[in-house]
Amino acid sequence: MAPIDNPVLPPGSTILVTGVNGFIASVVADVLLSHGYNVRGTVRDTAKHAWMASHFEHKHGAGRFELVHVANISAPGAFDAAMQDVTGVAHVAAIMNHDPDPNNVVPPSLEAINSVLESAAKTPSVKRFVLTSTGMTVRSVDSRDHVVLTQASWNETSVERAWKPPPYEPERGLEVYGAAKVATEKAMWKFVEERKPAFACNSVLPAFTFGRLLSPEHQGTPSSTQFVAALFKGDMQVLAHMTSLIKCFGYSDVDDVAYLHLAGLIHPDVQGQRLWAYDKSYHWNDLLAVFRKNFPDRQFVDDVAGVFRDPAENQPAQKSNEILRDFGRPGLAEMEDSIVKWIPQFI
Template sequence: MSSIPNPVIQPGSWILVTGVNGFIGSHIADQLLLAGYKVRGTVRNASKNAWMAEFFESKYGKDVFELIEVGDMSQEGSLDAAMKGVEGVAHVASVLSQDPNPHNVIPPTIAFAVNALKAAAAEPSVKRFVLTSSSTATYAPGPNLGRTIDAKTWNEDSVKAAWAPAPYEPERTWVTYAASKTEGEQAVWKWVEENEPALVVNAVLPPVNFGPALDLARQGRQSTSYAITEALEGEFKIFGGFAPGFFVDVRDTARLHVLALLHPDVKNERIFGFAGSFNWDDVYAVLRQMFPERDFPEPDPNAPRDTNKILPAGRAEGLLREMGRPGWVGLEETVRASLEGVA
């Protein structure tokens, strides 16, 4: 992790990461600790996630990471204690229940985000608030769309589909999740516009995250990288849940959160973490190189791609270069990293 010149929050300060035990949240904590910050992470069950304190202590030393148990973030005031003394907040926690009923997913996702923002704005020490949004807040990935996506693009199609009348069949799980990320982020920006808080608010919008789990045994199956592990083991059905789209390495997603927290020139932005487009043929090509003795599906020269043009992705890559990175982590590197400790 390279340093950011003139960070708005100084090293040694405390940063709050909600949902710190998740794939993205744990990597944000890791990158912040690497940069010299202290991390307080919220989880639903502190004893179940005590391994994180042990993991980070062994890597970064004592007294730089702590867990705090927060039950229901949809309740206003649930994060007040967690906010005390922190200077930045990365709000990663969301509803990942895979429930197709929008009434069970969208309102609590909005409440999670707005309550976290309200609590941050009410704590005088907090300078920055960063929301983990999603590429699905802008559009639904798919083949040959050919659209131009900019910072003002919203996924209204999924919102409309999610709120269509019942029955709420399992096939509607994905659009309900996408609608929750869309309406959750929109609610944050609406609250900022109406209340004009003193802190700076940013959002990071990643697509599918690949890359290594910090602890494979405890996190492996909760990460989207698990699809690559399944393919390695000869199970290809899980790929059917991913339309052709864009990817990002989870470590780049974490770095973009750090930039959104610290960079003096990143203010009230949607940061698009789109490293590049991919389909599963691209993933299989890497796996064939790594494991030539194994059988994978034959290449399909007509395999569809997401042909959207993501205008803000260049801004995000430029920020990574400012912090000393060579740009995005490429697909081959992130596929190989996704299998660390597996093969």
């Protein structure tokens, strides 16, 4: 019997999705609704994101989705009210201000994960908890050594770089983001080890994420989609900063990321796992090659200098492929297939 037919959480129950207006979180909510779950999504401004309620009501029916206001995800008890009667939590919300000072990012990120975990621990109905982590918890963006990545791999390089003494140059923002994500995910596993909550925890590790938008009109080019769109359109003003910092990256299709969240919430055999949402290593010129091959009538910018592919062997990706196939999906999407399918949203 496929796990979709034998879920840990009963269809019809309510899942809390934090930061539901975000690119990944919005697709997580859509996938959950598509599989019979109700979703309660937290946002800082319910009026601004009211379009989501209308969108989901039209697609999935009335009474399946609700927005709730959480002003400060780092505040103690911030999620207490939103947590009531939910069976699972997808904690997708994160501090994404690109601040290069780790003192302004890491402590509030730790406060946020501890706040939502404490709220979940006080809620008897919660049976599963999934944290949206990142591939940067495993590997720094400029690593070139050949290693085998495992469930025990951590990116201590970004942690060390993030906490170097000031001045806090703007370029450090990416390392600070990675350090905050490492601290956040480690805090969740420490909570599990020390507190032994009644719910099982998993994490999902997306890399450079692209894919479908719920509403291009309302979402624009959120998160990492902006860099693919900018490269496609030749907007080097947007790309200059990222291409100078990032020379290689993993690739994730947002639907794969969302389905791994679903697995972390309902798959009976997925407990205490870090779920990789990417496999191969790519660089900007790989994207440009995809564009030139599939859109031959368009002109694109010249190849970017200094790029490389990470030689690390991504062992845990095989488990993610197996899990996705349990849900009737082919496994982690190939970058070219995903890009060609979804780039028309931005043309």
